[in-house]
Amino acid sequence: MKTLILFGALLLGTPLYAAQLNLELGADSRTWQTEELLKHPLVQTINIPNDVSYKRDMSYRAVPLAALLTGVKPDDHLQAVALDGFAAELSAAPLLNAQGARAWLAIEDPANPWPPLSEGKHSAGPFYLVWTDPRAGNISPEQWPFEVASIKSMAPVAERFPALLPDPALKADDPVNKGFALFQKNCLACHRLNGAGDSQFGPDLNIPYNPTEYFGADFLKRYIRDPQGLRQWPQAKMPGFSSEVLPDEDLGMLVGYLKHMVGRKAKP
Known part of the structure; x- marks a missing residue:
């Protein structure tokens, strides 16, 4: 599906930065486009040893997730929803950490796409929540949602x-x-x-x-x-x-x- 969208964008002459991330955070809700995130002042290259989804070392252009969660407090509850229906329930506190286990939004650049997750599959993009030093926070595989489409502020489970x-x-x-x-x-x-x-x-x-x-x-x-x-x-x-x-x-x-x-x- 993602390949068809990108191919269609090429035919129509539209930029390939069409992916968007919806942050539904009440008064601080906003939509980020891929191009905006790749130009974010805090974007940097991070290295992830033994990435949970790819099962090997990976390198990403990424923004600290805390920088995007405007107005979110440690006691809040969030949900990251993927394009395939995966819905990760996330306590906000670990996502706001600047030390130890730290959450990042990895951004797939259409000009330099990530590899497929396996043969015949799509990549983890366009947005993927990854962690540096995950062992420090006992981060589980379910806290690494890929193909993220939105992050929402929700009532507790x-x-x-x-x-x-x-x-x-x-x-x-x-x-x-x-x-x-x-x-x-x-x-x-x-x-x-x-x-x-x-x-x-x-x-x-x-x-x-x-x-x-x-x-x-x-x-x-x-x-x-x-x-x-x-x-x-x-x-x-x-x-x-x-x-x-x-x-x-x-x-x-x-x-x-x-x-x-x-x-x-x-x-x-």
Whole structure:
């Protein structure tokens, strides 16, 4: 699709800087064109070792994302929506960091396009949220959305989707509630649960069956660690979650949340 758009632009004589990023941030909303971002005063070349999407070292022209998030506060909640329907739920605080794990908006220059993600696929452009020093912030693969079309200021997930909530009788520091927070960070970008969520990417994780109901023993944990190591097919898209990104204790709490939600099925 992107190739056709660029080809059509050539035929019509329009500039190839047609891609745009919509920032829906209330009073500070605005639209950025590719050409504007490539001329941003803070744009620079950054190097990303072992890029999450390309699985190799990459170099990008990029702008610190915090420089574009005018008016956004650390307690705010954002959602990055990709062209393919991937919807990454993002706490604002890490995106505003100037130290440690730092978020960048990588900008694809149509005059120097990025390689395809795999044979027959598109690139990660026109906009891609990447991180320098991601280990310092325990950044998960789901916090690297590519083909980003918009970044929106949203109400927190718990307010928008009450069907995702654990039993309200649980204490705030209960492991199930901690697992719910991990679910939002690592799973909600691709999956719905009880029909709740904005993504159209992966299957629902509770309706009709929760994975804890059909994965025996510790196979669910093994699957989350290395999906292709448990079952392989060419169209598989789920990334593995290493122990650096999702420590064993966190993985246990995430699975605990899923198991808890078996008793809270709510058909959409």
